[in-house]
Amino acid sequence: MSMAEYRLRTPVSEEEVRKLSIGDIVYLSGTVYTLRDAGHKRSLELLAKGEKLPVDFKGMAIYHMGPIVKKKDGEWEIVSAGPTTSTRIEAYEYDFVEKSGVRIIIGKGGMGKRTAEACKKFGAVYTIFTGGAGALGAKAIQRIAGVHWLDLGVPEAIWVMEVKDFGPLFVIIDSKGDNYYEQVKERIGQNLKEAYAKLGL
Amino acid sequence: MVKAGISPQEFEEKIKRATVKLLMAAAVYLPRDVKDALEETYKKEKGELQKKMLRSILDNLEIAEKEKRPLCQDTGAIIFYVKVGEKFPYMGSLHKILREATAEATELIPLRPNVVDVITGKNTGNNVGNYLPWIDWEVVPNSDVAEITVMLKGGGSEAVSMMKVLTPAEGLKGALKAVVDTAFEAGPRTCPPNIIALGIGATGEIAAKMAKRGLLRPVGERHPDPKVAEIEEKLLEAINSLGWGIHGTGSGPTVLDVHVEVAERHPATYAVSVMVYCWAARRATMKITADGKVTYPSHSFLDKEG
Numbered sequence: 001m002s003m004a005e006y007r008l009r010t011p012v013s014e015e016e017v018r019k020l021s022i023g024d025i026v027y028l029s030g031t032v033y034t035l036r037d038a039g040h041k042r043s044l045e046l047l048a049k050g051e052k053l054p055v056d057f058k059g060m061a062i063y064h065m066g067p068i069v070k071k072k073d074g075e076w077e078i079v080s081a082g083p084t085t086s087t088r089i090e091a092y093e094y095d096f097v098e099k100s101g102v103r104i105i106i107g108k109g110g111m112g113k114r115t116a117e118a119c120k121k122f123g124a125v126y127t128i129f130t131g132g133a134g135a136l137g138a139k140a141i142q143r144i145a146g147v148h149w150l151d152l153g154v155p156e157a158i159w160v161m162e163v164k165d166f167g168p169l170f171v172i173i174d175s176k177g178d179n180y181y182e183q184v185k186e187r188i189g190q191n192l193k194e195a196y197a198k199l200g201l
Numbered sequence: 202m203v204k205a206g207i208s209p210q211e212f213e214e215k216i217k218r219a220t221v222k223l224l225m226a227a228a229v230y231l232p233r234d235v236k237d238a239l240e241e242t243y244k245k246e247k248g249e250l251q252k253k254m255l256r257s258i259l260d261n262l263e264i265a266e267k268e269k270r271p272l273c274q275d276t277g278a279i280i281f282y283v284k285v286g287e288k289f290p291y292m293g294s295l296h297k298i299l300r301e302a303t304a305e306a307t308e309l310i311p312l313r314p315n316v317v318d319v320i321t322g323k324n325t326g327n328n329v330g331n332y333l334p335w336i337d338w339e340v341v342p343n344s345d346v347a348e349i350t351v352m353l354k355g356g357g358s359e360a361v362s363m364m365k366v367l368t369p370a371e372g373l374k375g376a377l378k379a380v381v382d383t384a385f386e387a388g389p390r391t392c393p394p395n396i397i398a399l400g401i402g403a404t405g406e407i408a409a410k411m412a413k414r415g416l417l418r419p420v421g422e423r424h425p426d427p428k429v430a431e432i433e434e435k436l437l438e439a440i441n442s443l444g445w446g447i448h449g450t451g452s453g454p455t456v457l458d459v460h461v462e463v464a465e466r467h468p469a470t471y472a473v474s475v476m477v478y479c480w481a482a483r484r485a486t487m488k489i490t491a492d493g494k495v496t497y498p499s500h501s502f503l504d505k506e507g
Contacts, residue, residue, distance in 0.1 A: 003249060003250060023250065025250075025253070038322075065274065066274065066275070066313065067274050067313070068271055068274045068276065068311055068312065068313045069311075070311050079270055079271065079274075079311060080265075080270050080271040080272070080273065080274035080276075080313075081274050082261075082273050082274050082275070084275070084356075084357065085356075085357040085360065085390050087390055108357075108389070108392070108448070109357065109388075109389050109390040109391075109392075109449075110388065110389050110390070110449065128389075128448070129257075130254045130257035130258060130261070130448065131357070131392035131448060131479070132258065132261070132272070132273045132355075132392045132479055132480055132481040133257045133258060133260075133261035133272075133273075134261070134265075134270070134271060134272060134273040134274035134275075135261050135262075135264040135265035135268065135270045135271070135272050136257055136260055136261040136264055137274070138270060138274075139264055153314070153317070153323075153324035153326075154313065154314055154324070154326075155313060155314075155315070155324075168253055168254075168257065170250065170253075170254070170450075180450070181388065181389055181449060183451075184388075184444075184445070184446075184449060184450065184451040185388065187444060187451065188385065188388070188443055188444055188445055188451075191442060191443050191444050192381070192385055192443065194442060195381050195385075195439040195440065195442050195443050196378070196381065196439075198435065198438060198439040198442060199374075199377045199378075199381065199435055199436070199439050200374070201374055201377060201378050201381075
């Protein structure tokens with residue numbers, strides 16, 4: 001298992017993303033957009049109708065995250081910003097990667113075969129930020145540059161964030177189509193019988 | 202019973218402020234037992250990647266405490282467990298106080314607005330709905346004290362919770378299998394290392410309630426009944442032998458602890474529920490005496506602040 005460390009800045013090129021392998025660590029700077037279930041759904045609906053999205057995701061990073069925010073002197077501030085479980089977004093991600101040109105997906109909890117296919121085909125990676133580490137995540141966000149689709153509620157809106165050395169992000173799916181969690185799960189499957197046996201099942 | 206000079210309105214205001222502080226304590230400071238278990242896990246861990254993740258977790262706790270930020274952005278579904286003495290004055294006001302304090306805390310701390318209408322999808326924006334925050338009541342005879350515990354239950358770990366009414370023939374073995382299967386299916390999704398609780402009872406609701414009670418018990422504390430405690434130890438070993446590990450990466454513990462809580466069953470049923478808590482197992486308790494003195498047994502360092 002490789003564990004090389006990379007410092008990247010958005011937008012990232014296909015070449016830069018294709019260098020990454022599962023187990024690698026990334027620290028990311030630049031613009032990152034939050035995008036959760038409802039944001040993916042609306043984005044794909046608009047794209048299907050040929051309409052434009054409020055931001056251009058090409059070469060950029062999306063973060064499966066719904067922050068805690070507060071407004072201070074008319075400006076939004078991020079209070080806590082850890083990842084949400086990405087598995088819910090599996091249903092949308094292949095199409096989103098294909099149509100948006102996004103290069104880096106950040107979340108937690110893993111994604112499935114279709115996302116891995118998209119990463120391979122279109123040149124993208126799925127990474128995780130340590131789940132639950134909301135205060136640490138917020139420290140890497142230097143400012144909120146904007147917000148779109150607040151009608152979806154604070155957690156589901158698109159927050160435009162300027163980040164500096166956001167990480168460690170762990171590469172879980174790379175652009176070769178390898179999935180770190182699938183490899184772990186194969187081993188776990190073999191352990192299941194043993195766990196049953198320990199309980200007399 | 203209320204100190205001379207304190208009006209009922211002042212009393213209510215005081216309890217409301219204390220409840221905002223209780224919510225802050227839960228959102229910002231992980232309970233000592235959970236923190237100790239995570240620090241111990243960090244010390245023991247050999248995996249390079251897993252060590253980095255645990256470092257992120259411990260750094261995160263430090264930043265949260267230093268800056269009084271919620272340690273996780275998902276400040277959860279808010280559940281209050283109220284044990285109120287029958288002689289506690291203003292028992293009838295507690296419902297209103299807890300709801301108002303939740304809305305205030307959402308703005309002040311702040312917390313993430315997490316209350317969503319199930320038909321329209323609209324977020325109420327202040328963590329208060331018709332039923333949320335959920336309040337679980339228990340009236341204690343011959344007491345004039347109120348003890349309120351709050352749980353901030355994150356959505357990611359709750360998403361794998363299960364409840365099923367098994368047949369008595371499936372029985373305890375079926376219950377144990379349900380715990381292992383839940384941990385197996387959960388994998389990385391529940392932010393492991395987790396706390397897992399099994400509840401058993403006569404109906405689905407009772408089993409679920411027992412499981413939630415298990416999640417409230419401190420890490421490392423065994424059930425007082427040795428037969429149940431033995432099952433906890435066995436489950437702990439079995440689940441950790443699965444090997445999902447820290448955030449599902451294949452090294453380190455999958456669970457910090459397993460708790461089992463049992464009620465009795467009906468002759469025809471064997472209801473089981475399995476509940477999972479993320480490592481950010483946030484809970485806090487406050488005690489209010491009849492004359493309005495407030496202490497925080499789970500976060501006693503807050504008592505000094507007055």
